[in-house]
Amino acid sequence: MENKQCLDIEVLFELADLFKVFGDSTRLRVMVTIADTEMAVSDIADSLHMEQSTISHQLRVLRQNKLVRVRRDGKQMYYTLDDDHVKKIIEMGLDHILE
Amino acid sequence: MENKQCLDIEVLFELADLFKVFGDSTRLRVMVTIADTEMAVSDIADSLHMEQSTISHQLRVLRQNKLVRVRRDGKQMYYTLDDDHVKKIIEMGLDHILE
DNA sequence: TCAACATATGAACAGTTATTCATCTGTTCA
DNA sequence: TGAACAGATGAATAACTGTTCATATGTTGA
Numbered sequence: 001m002e003n004k005q006c007l008d009i010e011v012l013f014e015l016a017d018l019f020k021v022f023g024d025s026t027r028l029r030v031m032v033t034i035a036d037t038e039m040a041v042s043d044i045a046d047s048l049h050m051e052q053s054t055i056s057h058q059l060r061v062l063r064q065n066k067l068v069r070v071r072r073d074g075k076q077m078y079y080t081l082d083d084d085h086v087k088k089i090i091e092m093g094l095d096h097i098l099e
Numbered sequence: 100m101e102n103k104q105c106l107d108i109e110v111l112f113e114l115a116d117l118f119k120v121f122g123d124s125t126r127l128r129v130m131v132t133i134a135d136t137e138m139a140v141s142d143i144a145d146s147l148h149m150e151q152s153t154i155s156h157q158l159r160v161l162r163q164n165k166l167v168r169v170r171r172d173g174k175q176m177y178y179t180l181d182d183d184h185v186k187k188i189i190e191m192g193l194d195h196i197l198e
Numbered sequence: 199t200c201a202a203c204a205t206a207t208g209a210a211c212a213g214t215t216a217t218t219c220a221t222c223t224g225t226t227c228a
Numbered sequence: 229t230g231a232a233c234a235g236a237t238g239a240a241t242a243a244c245t246g247t248t249c250a251t252a253t254g255t256t257g258a
Contacts, residue, residue, distance in 0.1 A: 006238055007193075015192050016124040017127050022151075024246075025112045032106050041205060056206055075255050076205045085198075089191045093114050094106075094194035096184050112201055123216075141236055155236055173236045174225050 021065045022089065026050065027058050030079075031067065035087055040076040121162050121188065125149065126157050129178075130166065134186055139175040 021079060029048055033039065033070040037046070045055040060081055067086050071078045083089065101113065120126060128147055132138065138146070144154040160173055161167040166185050170177045 009128070010132065011122045011193070011196065012127045014196050015189070016122055016127050018196060019118050019127075019193050020122035020245095023115055024114070025108075026246075028111045028115050028118075032111065046111075050104040051248070052205070053207085053249080056129040056204095057246075060206075072255090075203060077200095085195050089188070089195065090114070092109070092184075092188045093117050094193050094209095096188065097110065097113050097117060099184075119215095125216075133255095134250095150218070151235070152219080152237085156216075159236075171225090174232095176235060 013024060018065065022093070023063060024058070026054065027062060029089070030055060030058055030062065031086065031090065032067065034080050035090075038071070038077055038078040038080045042067065042076075044079070117164065120160060120166065121192070123157070124163060125153065127189070129154060129157055129161065130180060130185065130189065133179050137170070137177040137179045141175075143178070164177055177194075186197065 026048075030044055033044055033047055037082050041056055041059065042052055042071045044059075048055070052078075059068065059070075062079075063070065067082050068079050121130075129143055132146055133142055140155055140158065141151055144151045144160075147154070153195070158167065161178075162169065166181050167178050168181050
């Protein structure tokens with residue numbers, strides 16, 4: 001932990017909030033689903049066999065945390081992962097689990 | 100996401116459970132506190148100005164998820180982070196926040 | 199403009215979780 | 229052996245969170 005002096009309470013609260021977002025299987029599944037491709041909300045929902053509303057609610061959480069990018073095309077909203085950072089965090093977690 | 104075929108529902112549930120552990124500021128603070136040093140429970144509690152019971156409960160969660168190691172020395176239990184994996188996950192998250 | 203469609207959103211509910219208090223277990227040393 | 233101490237744990241509670249239902253917003257094409 002090289003930047004330990006930066007790790008005051010506030011930063012750790014923020015960090016906890018970030019990890020909270022990853023700590024839900026629905027959000028994780030959405031993130032993996034749109035990791036390498038843009039997808040419309042209802043297609044994500046279909047793909048995961050979940051309700052449109054559920055996915056929409058969770059996409060909002062991902063949006064608020066800047067983990068996804070959105071683009072409107074007509075009636076549809078296309079979501080994709082924001083950056084490779086997010087993938088890296090997921091892969092780090094997988095490494096820990098699959099070791 | 101290179102091992103995408105491994106990312107079935109079960110693994111993602113496990114992964115979510117792992118991130119849930121990181122998604123609490125108390126646990127995060129405990130992890131950072133014992134990242135580079137062994138510490139007894141009451142010293143962690145004092146250092147964070149929290150109750151012994153609170154820390155003990157959270158250390159149990161960390162233990163159950165194999166994120167910390169324990170060693171008894173007399174009446175005291177000395178905790179430390181289990182491996183560098185855990186630090187890496189925290190640092191990845193910090194990178195995302197502090198960018 | 200209006201019907202049809204895609205998505206977003208608010209309220210309600212159920213399930214989960216962190217903290218506290220009280221108490222118990224286990225260790226030391228006198 | 230027993231008092232003092234460190235830590236663990238169960239129960240209770242308050243706060244939080246994910247999902248669902250119903251509905252609202254916004255876009256398209258006729």
